[in-house]
Amino acid sequence: MPYELIATLMFASMMLMLMTGQRVFGAIGFVAVVAALLLWGDRGGYDLGFAAAMKLMKWYPLLTLPMFIFMGYVLSESRIADDLYRMFHVWMGGLRGGLAIGTIGLMVLISAMNGLSVAGMAIGATIALPELLKRGYDKRMVTGVVQAGSSLGILVPPSVVLVLYAMIARQPVGQLWLAGVIPGLMMAVLFVVYIVVRCRVNPVLGPVLNEDERNLPRAEKLRLLRAGILPIVIFATMMVPFVNGWTSLVESSAIGALAAFMAAVLKGRMTREVFENSVRNTLGITCMFMWIILAALAFGAVFDGLGAVKAIEALFTEQLHLGPWTILILMQLSFIIMGTFLDDTAMLVIVAPLYVPLVGELGFDLIWYGILYTITTQIAYMTPPFGYNLFLMRAMAPPEIGLRDIYASITPFVLVMVLALALVMSFPGLATWLPGYVYGN
Amino acid sequence: MLGAVRGYVRAVDAVNYRIGRIVMYGIFVLMGILLWSSVSKTFFVPSLWTLELAQFAMVAYYVLGGPYAIQMGSNVRMDLLYGGWSLRRKAWADLITVLFLIFYLGVMLYGALGSTAYSLGYWGSEPLSFFAGLVTGSEEVGRMEQSPSAWRPYLWPIKAVMALGLFLMLLQCLSELGKDVLRLKGEAV
Amino acid sequence: QNKITWRMQTYAGAALAAEVIDPAIRMFNTIAGDRMEIELFYADQLVPTGELFQALQRGTIDAVQSDDDSMASPTEVTVFGGYFPFASRYSLDVPVLFNRYGLNEIWDEEYSKVGVKHVSAGAWDPCHFATKDPIRSLADLEGKRVFTFPTAGRFMSQFGVVPVSIPWEDVEVALQTGELDGIAWSGITEDYTVGWADVTNYFLTNNISGAWIGHFFANMERWNELPEDLQTLFRVCCEQSHYYRQHWYWGGEADLRVNGPKMELTSIPDEEWATVEAKAREFWDEIAQESETKARVVQIFKDYNALMESAGRPYRYG
Numbered sequence A: 001m002p003y004e005l006i007a008t009l010m011f012a013s014m015m016l017m018l019m020t021g022q023r024v025f026g027a028i029g030f031v032a033v034v035a036a037l038l039l040w041g042d043r044g045g046y047d048l049g050f051a052a053a054m055k056l057m058k059w060y061p062l063l064t065l066p067m068f069i070f071m072g073y074v075l076s077e078s079r080i081a082d083d084l085y086r087m088f089h090v091w092m093g094g095l096r097g098g099l100a101i102g103t104i105g106l107m108v109l110i111s112a113m114n115g116l117s118v119a120g121m122a123i124g125a126t127i128a129l130p131e132l133l134k135r136g137y138d139k140r141m142v143t144g145v146v147q148a149g150s151s152l153g154i155l156v157p158p159s160v161v162l163v164l165y166a167m168i169a170r171q172p173v174g175q176l177w178l179a180g181v182i183p184g185l186m187m188a189v190l191f192v193v194y195i196v197v198r199c200r201v202n203p204v205l206g207p208v209l210n211e212d213e214r215n216l217p218r219a220e221k222l223r224l225l226r227a228g229i230l231p232i233v234i235f236a237t238m239m240v241p242f243v244n245g246w247t248s249l250v251e252s253s254a255i256g257a258l259a260a261f262m263a264a265v266l267k268g269r270m271t272r273e274v275f276e277n278s279v280r281n282t283l284g285i286t287c288m289f290m291w292i293i294l295a296a297l298a299f300g301a302v303f304d305g306l307g308a309v310k311a312i313e314a315l316f317t318e319q320l321h322l323g324p325w326t327i328l329i330l331m332q333l334s335f336i337i338m339g340t341f342l343d344d345t346a347m348l349v350i351v352a353p354l355y356v357p358l359v360g361e362l363g364f365d366l367i368w369y370g371i372l373y374t375i376t377t378q379i380a381y382m383t384p385p386f387g388y389n390l391f392l393m394r395a396m397a398p399p400e401i402g403l404r405d406i407y408a409s410i411t412p413f414v415l416v417m418v419l420a421l422a423l424v425m426s427f428p429g430l431a432t433w434l435p436g437y438v439y440g441n
Numbered sequence B: 001m002l003g004a005v006r007g008y009v010r011a012v013d014a015v016n017y018r019i020g021r022i023v024m025y026g027i028f029v030l031m032g033i034l035l036w037s038s039v040s041k042t043f044f045v046p047s048l049w050t051l052e053l054a055q056f057a058m059v060a061y062y063v064l065g066g067p068y069a070i071q072m073g074s075n076v077r078m079d080l081l082y083g084g085w086s087l088r089r090k091a092w093a094d095l096i097t098v099l100f101l102i103f104y105l106g107v108m109l110y111g112a113l114g115s116t117a118y119s120l121g122y123w124g125s126e127p128l129s130f131f132a133g134l135v136t137g138s139e140e141v142g143r144m145e146q147s148p149s150a151w152r153p154y155l156w157p158i159k160a161v162m163a164l165g166l167f168l169m170l171l172q173c174l175s176e177l178g179k180d181v182l183r184l185k186g187e188a189v
Numbered sequence C: 001q002n003k004i005t006w007r008m009q010t011y012a013g014a015a016l017a018a019e020v021i022d023p024a025i026r027m028f029n030t031i032a033g034d035r036m037e038i039e040l041f042y043a044d045q046l047v048p049t050g051e052l053f054q055a056l057q058r059g060t061i062d063a064v065q066s067d068d069d070s071m072a073s074p075t076e077v078t079v080f081g082g083y084f085p086f087a088s089r090y091s092l093d094v095p096v097l098f099n100r101y102g103l104n105e106i107w108d109e110e111y112s113k114v115g116v117k118h119v120s121a122g123a124w125d126p127c128h129f130a131t132k133d134p135i136r137s138l139a140d141l142e143g144k145r146v147f148t149f150p151t152a153g154r155f156m157s158q159f160g161v162v163p164v165s166i167p168w169e170d171v172e173v174a175l176q177t178g179e180l181d182g183i184a185w186s187g188i189t190e191d192y193t194v195g196w197a198d199v200t201n202y203f204l205t206n207n208i209s210g211a212w213i214g215h216f217f218a219n220m221e222r223w224n225e226l227p228e229d230l231q232t233l234f235r236v237c238c239e240q241s242h243y244y245r246q247h248w249y250w251g252g253e254a255d256l257r258v259n260g261p262k263m264e265l266t267s268i269p270d271e272e273w274a275t276v277e278a279k280a281r282e283f284w285d286e287i288a289q290e291s292e293t294k295a296r297v298v299q300i301f302k303d304y305n306a307l308m309e310s311a312g313r314p315y316r317y318g
């Protein structure tokens, strides 16, 4: 059987296996080891799966994974972001839709303190949403605000998704993180513009806050600004030594985790329950990631063994005569379509090993593509029927927000994200300027 | 028969729960190693062993913690169709699909045993008979594999931990299988 | 007749492999035509480098290009592969040692014991430091985290060097994420070819070995199944690969030192560097203590180097 056919068969059977609703790592791992056994069973094919475990052990940037996950849980479980929310609340409340805009600001700061979207989602759904609903904000708009805002967690540094991408693409994490800064802020601004426009057109969506709630004494208002210091301090203790080369990436992640933990302790929020939840959930989420990546690495090794990437590239360029840009756009489209029924982790580990080498072969800048990739992953994360945000929202949002609201809320924000994707594609400088400036190349 | 299944599920879940509860504090071990690495580098000479030890700690953390994560239901599923199914239907589907998972883990475990045997200096293709031979005394430990680094730690401990973790994971999946059987028999699990 | 397919993994990543192995494999496949094809995989692609030897023994892969040291071969000669400190001065020393001074026989013996076919040994480039900060004295080595070969790292750690072992493909990134301060892995040709020159600033002209010792290995059963003419063809292509590297590196090293724009050259004064060389002799004696085979190899290195010194210029200067 020709290798291309085997590769296609592997991919198809994996998708089929996934549809049965079984644990994702089981589906991927099963297809990987069966393929390895069928292809090279007589020649040590049974080893390939375990060799992936040894390979995974050597992927040192993954050591950051539990650190960033722990950080996120400490931030959300200990509610040290509450003060931050109150700051935005008072300062932005006077504007039409101001609380929603403030929530985006909150999400940007949360993003700068953790590497995943989960923390932002948890904080947004538990702190911001109830307040916004109480003030008569439109429930669909604000549900969308929280989901879209939290997705910035993986684009604004630190970002776990970009660490994983860096591993697969063999690109420097520092440059990728810096590349995410401007597109992340740009996307936040686009969200704000969207909120402002909608609230201008239809003021009912985001009423102005009551006088007595926002007219605090000036000194009190200034005091609230201090809440903003905490995220900046946490971000700085982690990023400054890293960008200056005093500590390495994995060391910085441990410093960040320690900083978040200490902040919670000093603010008196590290209760027994918070500690228990953070530690336990960190294990759960880390295991989920690691077992999926482990299975995907085995899958990738078999795919590599088949020379699948070269075959696909040959199919696109030699047989279909497509230009690099056409292929890139097709890839992003297929990415978005697959993303509607895959979640971001699955996208990352299944699609990336296939797409990233291809993009490299086509001659595109892999730092720039990392940002395109992350934005597309954000879209995948947002879109139903599969995405964490949907489950988390269902679990955490106030009861008046139904599943239909959650689904309906995301449409405009996904469109904004597609716009951001198009902008970064058209103007690569948005992603590449900052890392070039800082690292001087 | 069902009694035996019930007993097995209870025993395995209890063991893996206890292990998971201990291993979850490994996050602080990992953090400690990495922080020591930053401190020693800033104030003294960087340590030879921190990165590799952190890698070992990470492996122990996610491999031994895996069964507990399954108990917590942390593993993602694609629930496009699955999410809408009835409990009974889910149990039927799981009953079949968990077999795929068990197969995968079985192959992984076999690989782990082979690699562990290699790390103890066995170069044949029958790792199981090597371990049996170690017990009966007909085989002996040969040249022990060391990591190709300057620290040169022996690799059999971490490989043995991986084999143990995969074995526990296998037991946990069999327990999940047992739970599905019980569910289909109408028991609340 | 069925076409024979072999899977071969090199320890080199794609960028380096394009020079040091791709041409030889292309040549082999062209000549072998319909009879045999070698599929080449790069560093860590199928199996991680640490598992390479085991995979070769079992036949997960059929052939390997690597040094003994980084693939952690379970043999008595493992420490000598890669860069055994100061064992050779020039890349021609390696084929002389193997073909004229009996190393081929020792390697063949040692690998046969563990069921692997040692096909051929060849020389690569010298081992220099490429670092972010300049090294002008031994004191500058203190505390530097450096990607290097295990044995070279073990030796250099007495000068305060902290050897770090990570996958080859991750080195460039690790220099940028701060996991590494430098590398002691190659000569300047390789630094430029694989992109390390872009992420380091300084090149130390003193080397701890004049030439890397690397090999081609095959799974014993696969090798024995091969008809004799294909065995010969494989050998010839390996030799061709060694030959290509001889001129590619020799020419490249000189050219890039003089014309390379990306790295500044620094040196440790000869008198100071002589202490490192003296320590290497002590290290040799330590290694010779470990086993009879190791003692034999060390003795060969000693005899050879003594002869070269007696021969004088151009073999050895001073």
Ligand code: NA
Residues within 6 Å of the ligand: A110, A111, A112, A113, A114, A115, A116, A152, A153, A154, A155, A156, A157, A158, A159
């Ligand atoms: Na982030």
Ligand code: NA
Residues within 6 Å of the ligand: A339, A340, A341, A342, A343, A344, A379, A380, A381, A382, A383, A384, A385, A386, A387
């Ligand atoms: Na989705």
